[in-house]
Amino acid sequence: MSTDQTPTGPPRRIPFHRPSISEAGIDEVVSTLRSGWLTTGSKAAEFERRFQKEVGSQHAVALNSATAALHLALAAVGVQEGDEVIVPTMTFTATAEVVIHLGGTPVLVDCDPSTLNLQPALVEKALTEKTKAIVPVHYGGHPCEMDELLAIANRRGLAVVEDAAHAFPAKYRGRDIGTLGTATCFSFYANKTITTGEGGMVTTEDEELANRVRILGSHGMTRDAANRFLLGHGWDYGVVEAGYKYNLSDVAAALGIHQVQRGSELRDRRAAIASVYTERLADIAGVQPLSVHDYVEHSWHLYVVKLDTELLPLARNDFVGRMAEAGIGCSVHYRPLHMHDFYRRTFGYSDSDFPEAAAAFDHIVSLPIFPDMTADEVDYVIDTVRSIVSAPA
Numbered sequence: 001m002s003t004d005q006t007p008t009g010p011p012r013r014i015p016f017h018r019p020s021i022s023e024a025g026i027d028e029v030v031s032t033l034r035s036g037w038l039t040t041g042s043k044a045a046e047f048e049r050r051f052q053k054e055v056g057s058q059h060a061v062a063l064n065s066a067t068a069a070l071h072l073a074l075a076a077v078g079v080q081e082g083d084e085v086i087v088p089t090m091t092f093t094a095t096a097e098v099v100i101h102l103g104g105t106p107v108l109v110d111c112d113p114s115t116l117n118l119q120p121a122l123v124e125k126a127l128t129e130k131t132k133a134i135v136p137v138h139y140g141g142h143p144c145e146m147d148e149l150l151a152i153a154n155r156r157g158l159a160v161v162e163d164a165a166h167a168f169p170a171k172y173r174g175r176d177i178g179t180l181g182t183a184t185c186f187s188f189y190a191n192k193t194i195t196t197g198e199g200g201m202v203t204t205e206d207e208e209l210a211n212r213v214r215i216l217g218s219h220g221m222t223r224d225a226a227n228r229f230l231l232g233h234g235w236d237y238g239v240v241e242a243g244y245k246y247n248l249s250d251v252a253a254a255l256g257i258h259q260v261q262r263g264s265e266l267r268d269r270r271a272a273i274a275s276v277y278t279e280r281l282a283d284i285a286g287v288q289p290l291s292v293h294d295y296v297e298h299s300w301h302l303y304v305v306k307l308d309t310e311l312l313p314l315a316r317n318d319f320v321g322r323m324a325e326a327g328i329g330c331s332v333h334y335r336p337l338h339m340h341d342f343y344r345r346t347f348g349y350s351d352s353d354f355p356e357a358a359a360a361f362d363h364i365v366s367l368p369i370f371p372d373m374t375a376d377e378v379d380y381v382i383d384t385v386r387s388i389v390s391a392p393a
């Protein structure tokens with residue numbers, strides 16, 4: 001046993017995230033490995049069917065990441081050389097990098113300080129003749145102000161490609177995320193709300209768009225491998241454009257089939273943890289959870305608090321360090337894009353360009369939240385937060 005035991009018990013380890021993988025999911029992966037068919041085939045098709053049903057969209061195309069999903073959805077709506085695409089600065093670099101890969105320019109926009117989601121009024125101000133699409137990110141799993149964003153897009157004839165990497169499952173005013181925009185992109189990365197290790201999905205109501213994404217994700221070929229290699233089907237295929245290799249393997253999809261079935265159960269477990277956090281952090285001065293609007297159903301991918309570092313005895317990075325010393329994994333979502341070297345250098349941004357995101361960045365911390373966290377672990381996180389912020393370092 002470790003020698004650094006505390007009087008309150010053995011040392012604790014609470015990772016920032018731990019995926020929740022069922023035995024049925026593991027069995028499905030193993031049987032896929034034994035089946036002789038590993039790449040995109042019947043498991044990927046089954047995963048698409050179940051995901052599409054769960055979200056209630058007309059179409060779903062499985063891909064090997066959300067980055068691939070965003071890349072192809074933006075290509076499919078016609079983003080090309082010279083176009084501008086509205087992207088929040090408060091996001092992961094994947095949201096913006098794909099615009100650059102298509103020859104476009106990501107035009108960054110500031111966030112609402114209470115939810116860290118895109119501010120529709122600032123989106124409106126950032127539009128130009130060259131704007132082609134808006135990419136709202138449902139930060140942490142809290143849906144963006146979709147009615148306002150869709151109204152802006154409709155007025156200007158723009159596509160709305162949602163980055164819903166955090167937002168399965170989530171609802172905006174009773175409507176499922178995945179059915180609202182021109183296309184919606186989900187992530188099944190290892191620490192997302194459901195996982196296939198690596199994976200992604202595009203949902204859309206537009207059949208033509210779904211077909212274009214499917215073809216682009218498979219080298220621009222008009223027939224996928226499963227059809228090509230079935231006995232009795234021809235060896236031939238057509239190449240209609242220079243595509244990408246973005247298809248999801250059946251090995252990954254086998255896990256996805258079981259994850260998607262558990263989507264709302266896992267969400268409810270995270271929501272229960274979030275409500276304990278919110279209730280028990282309420283009386284800790286200087287620790288403020290983000291706002292949740294009453295008309296959304298939050299996926300609770302992230303639980304983010306803002307530290308009032310004027311009031312507290314320590315800065316955000318020291319807080320994260322003290323939590324780590326207590327065995328608790330925290331994270332920060334995100335350093336805003338305009339505060340990264342590449343975006344500064346390439347587009348000439350400075351910190352003051354987006355004051356809300358820049359101000360939030362020094363104060364935000366994401367606490368651990370995952371379905372299999374025990375009540376005891378949640379208590380330990382809350383007690384540790386309380387003791388760190390109330391005692392001088």
Ligand SMILES: *Cc1c(COP(=O)(O)O)cnc(C)c1O
Nearest residue numbers: 065066067092094165187188189
């Ligand atoms: C995780 C994430 C992505 C990328 O997802 P991958 O599946 O890893 O490509 C994109 N956008 C946001 C906001 C994310 O958190």
